[in-house]
Amino acid sequence: MREKTVCLSFSDAIALLKRAGLNFCETAIAQDEKGFLKAGAKIAFPAFVKVVSSPVRGSAIHKAARGLVVRVEKAEMLVAAFRKLEAAHSALARKGAIERKLIVAIQPENLGLECFVGARNDASFGPIVVFGGGGVLAEVVDDFAMRLCPVNERDALRMVSETAFYRKRLSALENCGLLALNLAAAIVAVSKLVSGTSKISEVDVNPLMLDINTGTVSAVDARAVLAWRPAQVKHTGWKSSAVNGFFSPSSIAVIGASRAPDSVGQSIMRNLTVGCVHRCEYCRPFLGKIFPVNPFTTEVLGINAYPSVLKVPEPVDLAIIAVPHDTVPGVVDECIRKKVKAVIIVSAGFGEFNDNGRRLQLKIAGKLEKARIPLLGPNCLGLIRPSQSLNASFAPSMPPKGGVAFVSQSGAIADSVIDWAIQSRYGFSTIISYGNKAMLDCCDFFGFLADDPETKAVALYTEGLNNGRDFFEKLRALVARKPVVILKGGRTASGIAAAATHTASITGGARIFEAAVEQAGAFMACTVEELFDLAKVLAEQPACMGNGVGIVTNGGGCGVICSDYCDELGVKLPQLSRDALKTLDKSGIMHPAYSRRNPLDIVGDAMPDRFGLALAAMLGEPGIHGVIVIQTLQAMTNPVLDAKAIADAHAAFPGKPVISCFMGGRFSRKGIHYLDNRHIPDFNDIRKAVIAIKALIERGNYLAGIEPPAQKGNDRKKLRKSTGARKGRN
Incomplete structure (x- = not known):
């Protein structure tokens, strides 16, 4: 149903905004040449005259581009100006773009x-x-x-x-x-x-x-x-608590469990019984009870199978449905009768496919909504909870355990990320693929993640929302407790293609989404790699409680590059105090040619003790709130011992973040792993490291409630007293 719109007249719009508290410049209104000339006699020149007749059907017209605005130097020019406006108005009125009644406004020129x-x-x-x-x-x-x-x-x-x-x-x-x-x-x-x-x-x-x-x-x-317009449908509150049932089930029914080796049904069974389809060091079997459901077989992977979920002799906490889409409604009816606590539908062929699939999806969601049974999907990968040995998905494997929760609308991205995470030793607390979001959108899991002690940061990939305002409110509540990084798909397809007004043309869907994310205090990522880089550093390191960063490096050129990136991104590099330099000078460890400034170049022959001393000196400075350590590989470099020195120095200052950039490859890998095991993130590129520290600064600003620049140093009472300005008025 399209909304009905009415464009207020110029006078009514001014009256509405004046009542709201806005000031307007002096304006005279006229509807004919005589009234126009009379009004013009009271206005100072130079002035602007313009047509303010309302556009038809609430559309907008750029007045200057259509000849509806004329600058008048003196009163003698008023008649010519009026007739020019009259002609321009008539041309538009004949096309049905503007009301036929001519209304003209005269305003003195406002310089400013x-x-x-x-x-x-x-x-x-x-x-x-x-x-x-x-x-x-x-x-x-x-x-x-x-x-x-x-x-x-x-x-x-x-x-x-x-x-x-x-x-x-x-x-x-x-x-x-x-x-x-x-x-x-x-x-x-x-x-x-x-x-x-x-x-x-x-x-x-x-x-x-x-x-x-x-x-x-x-x-x-x-x-x-x-x-x-019709009122927006609000989410009901029961879902936020009901989603907890997905993450710690004692029993799972796999409806559509199969003996076919390459089927989705068998992949889910393998993930539950072994922990992964492709074996790796992180595979762990589900510790609860598993009930395969398939009317055409008596066992799957050596476990007794049942013809229907209703025939399962025990309660079922979680039902995973992997059957053809046209049979899903009947299976859902049985799940409702069985009183399962939560349902995952991995089957495709619903709203993402065609209109019939969309109607089927609505029907299924409506049934489960009425029964107050939460639904994940359809057309989703499922979910994974490493700490619970729960791989309720058809993903290739179980990822490592860690502090990042990944919530993804795309199952394909989640699949690929898991494979990458195993190789990169990137840990997750939870992975949720929510697919078509027939009932549960990404934000419905935010309450659980906020309370989850295993989740330290949240990474989100989304393409669209069921309810933007609901998403914003829940995101803001989550960000108040944990950092969130978001990658938005479909940004370029959003917006208002034919917007005519200034406001509409710059407030398209993607821009509103980005503004909402920023206002909530979350971060926007540009790439999948950046999504997980930022989530990891925010999960593993404390926030920078000030904009002041130190750089320690054994390569002067790397320090210069890092300084450039810091300057580009607004990251400040305070200089070391005399006391810090005195400590370094007297240590007997520093090379005579070390830089004595920030970036602190400790010279290429630096051994682990020099890295440790320099980092400790940086972290001990009150104006430095975080440090980037860049190691370049020299003949005498020992990456593991350097990493140990860095970790030991950081342990003495746990409230300040440290991130590393061990430049190199094969020979640096063991040092990087040492740091990773101690939750010090390493970045293979200097710019990525600076982007990461910038995110920690912004998180610190959010937590500290840093005032905007336009507010700093302003004595509001004094300013208002001197000008008569009042709050809410100008």
Whole structure:
């Protein structure tokens, strides 16, 4: 059902926004030439005159591009300007693009900086607000910050700080603090407006003019669209606790268990009975009871089989369904009658296939929802819980045990990651493949992962969401307890292709998703490799509680490269104190030519004692909150002993992160493994190491609640007292 929209008139839009707390520049409205000239007599020149008649069907028209805005130098030019606007309006009215009634506004020219604030009600995420530079050139400039509503003053100030408009044009101004506060007030006002009612579909205040002399903020033009849409379906609360049944079952029924060697049904049975299809050192059999269900055989892999789940003589905690899609509804009915606690459907041929499959999927999910039995899938890989010796999937093997939980919409990516994890010794607390998300979306597992003592960080791959607002709220709650890294698929296919307004054109689906992730405090990854690099470092190392990093290396060139990357990514490199240098100088261990600065080049002949001493000196500095150690392989280098020295030095400062970059290959591998066993992540590329330490800094900022730059140093009470500004108004 498409929503019905109505575009408010210019006057009504201004009145609505004024009531919300926005200031507007002086404006006179006229509907004919006589009224236009009369209004023009009261306006200072130069001025702008423009058509403000409402577009038809709630569409938008860029006024300047259609000849609907004219600059007037003096009163004598008003008649010519009016007739030019009248002609442009008539041409559009004949095409049915704008209402036939001509309405014209006259405004004195406002000299100042142009920006904009807008909001819209997204079908999935609900109300969002956006701020940026550029004014009428918003799409061209492409400089904006976005948040889900409601936002408070702190959120709004952070939005202002994030834009190049603030960094390049406002931050150096004497009135910067006042302008930032007044911009924040405008953002909060628009946020409250769209948050207070579902009837407002979109608001576009553009341009918003900043007077750099007085610090005032005034709107020049505005557009508001009302809409009536069906209410969004909210998730029910029972699922969050019910999902626990997936992770510690005592008994599992495999419905569709098979004797055929290459079948999904036998792969699941092998994973449960042995721990993996392809044997490896991490294989462990499930310790609970396994019940194969297949009406055409009496045993599978030496275990008695049953013709139906109803014939299983004991209670079933978890049912894994691997039968043809058209037989799944009957199997689900039997699971409901058996009162199983949770269901995984790995079978394909549902919503991902065609409309009939989509209807079948809805039918199955509805039945299980009514019975309050949680459903994972269909069309999923299953789930793996290494600590429980639980491989309830048809993945190739059991991965190592570790602190990262991986939640993936794609079973194929999860499959490949497991194979890579075995070779890379990358450990997981849990792997969840949720497929078509007929009932459970990724965020329905966030509560379990937040409470799970084995999970230290969460990696998520997703392509789409059932409910964006629900995802945001649950993600924010999870991030408050554990770091989360997200890789989003399908970003380039998202967005609004034919958007006509400034706000709509820059708030497409992918951008809203990224804004929601950032607002929640999670991280966005660009590649699969980066997803797991960041998740591991966030799981294994403490956050950097300040932006100050040390670099220790036995290769000067590597230190230079690392410094460049730090500068690019905004990572600060404080210099060593005199006391630290004095300690290093008196040690008798340092080479006479060591660099005596950050990056600390300890010279190519460095032995383990030099690595340990240099790292300890760095970690002991109050302004250094984390260290990158880069080892290059020389003839005298012993990677294992270097790794031991690094680990020992880090053990004395457990509250500060240390990450390594052992450059090399075969001869460095044992040292890397030594560090890995002590939860010090190693990166094979210097830039990756800097990206990792940057993530730890950002996590530290999140935990510390660091203020946005636009807020720092501003005495709000003093600023408001001097200008009469009030919270929520500008």
